[in-house]
Amino acid sequence: MRPLAVDIDGTLTRTHDDVGLDPRVFDALRAYHDHAPVVIATGKAFPFPTALCRYLNLPNRVIAENGGVTLCESAGITHNGDPEAARAVADAYRAAGYDLGWGTPDLTNYWRETEVAVALEQPFEPLQSLATEHGLEVVDTGYAYHVKAPDVDKGTGLETIAADLGYEPSEFLAIGDSENDAELFDIAGESYAVANADDTARAAADTVTEAGFADGFLEALDEASVDAAP
Ligand SMILES: O=C(O)COP(=O)(O)O
Numbered sequence: 001m002r003p004l005a006v007d008i009d010g011t012l013t014r015t016h017d018d019v020g021l022d023p024r025v026f027d028a029l030r031a032y033h034d035h036a037p038v039v040i041a042t043g044k045a046f047p048f049p050t051a052l053c054r055y056l057n058l059p060n061r062v063i064a065e066n067g068g069v070t071l072c073e074s075a076g077i078t079h080n081g082d083p084e085a086a087r088a089v090a091d092a093y094r095a096a097g098y099d100l101g102w103g104t105p106d107l108t109n110y111w112r113e114t115e116v117a118v119a120l121e122q123p124f125e126p127l128q129s130l131a132t133e134h135g136l137e138v139v140d141t142g143y144a145y146h147v148k149a150p151d152v153d154k155g156t157g158l159e160t161i162a163a164d165l166g167y168e169p170s171e172f173l174a175i176g177d178s179e180n181d182a183e184l185f186d187i188a189g190e191s192y193a194v195a196n197a198d199d200t201a202r203a204a205a206d207t208v209t210e211a212g213f214a215d216g217f218l219e220a221l222d223e224a225s226v227d228a229a230p
């Protein structure tokens with residue numbers, strides 16, 4: 001079986017409004033790990049995927065902050081991107097009278113080290129211009145705007161983790177739902193967008209599942225195991 005790189009929000013969750021994990025994914029991920037490595041690849045800050053690994057009792061193989069932070073056995077923790085520029089964008093956005101939109105405490109950004117996330121209800125245009133001014137880009141995951149370095153993404157994160165595990169990125173199966181998964185899909189050998197995926201993810205994926213959210217994830221696992229692997 002191929003090693004697996006899987007997104008969290010929109011892929012392991014129940015619906016768009018119920019962002020809780022579908023409990024069926026716990027057994028599915030643990031069973032997958034019995035055969036091949038599992039990498040959690042997310043836009044969320046570092047503690048979220050590491051906590052997921054901890055409570056699934058899986059090794060810490062994590063791409064967080066859209067590649068801004070990675071963790072794997074031998075490489076340990078890596079930091080990538082331009083955290084100063086991301087902080088400068090957040091400061092300028094606030095100085096212009098806008099808010100990151102998460103309330104207090106802001107647990108979306110509290111542990112975030114290399115990028116900044118802004119709630120989708122907040123004005124996009126000023127965020128986009130400030131990001132461009134600072135050499136950054138804004139990615140819309142369907143759950144947040146992420147202000148990040150353009151040369152860092154889940155694909156570059158997978159390069160780090162794959163090398164650490166002794167695989168090529170092209171040996172991986174990737175499953176996700178949004179534009180922050182596109183580079184992961186490009187570099188993986190086999191990729192599935194779940195049915196709720198956005199246009200960018202659908203276009204980048206080899207296959208779009210019939211079912212959405214966790215049902216789509218489980219469907220992708222079934223299909224991928226039929227198609228054998230390296
Ligand atoms: O936090 C987000 O905005 C998206 O997270 P995800 O990459 O796990 O879907």
Ligand SMILES: [Mg+2]
Nearest residue numbers: 007009010177
């Ligand atoms: Mg997602």
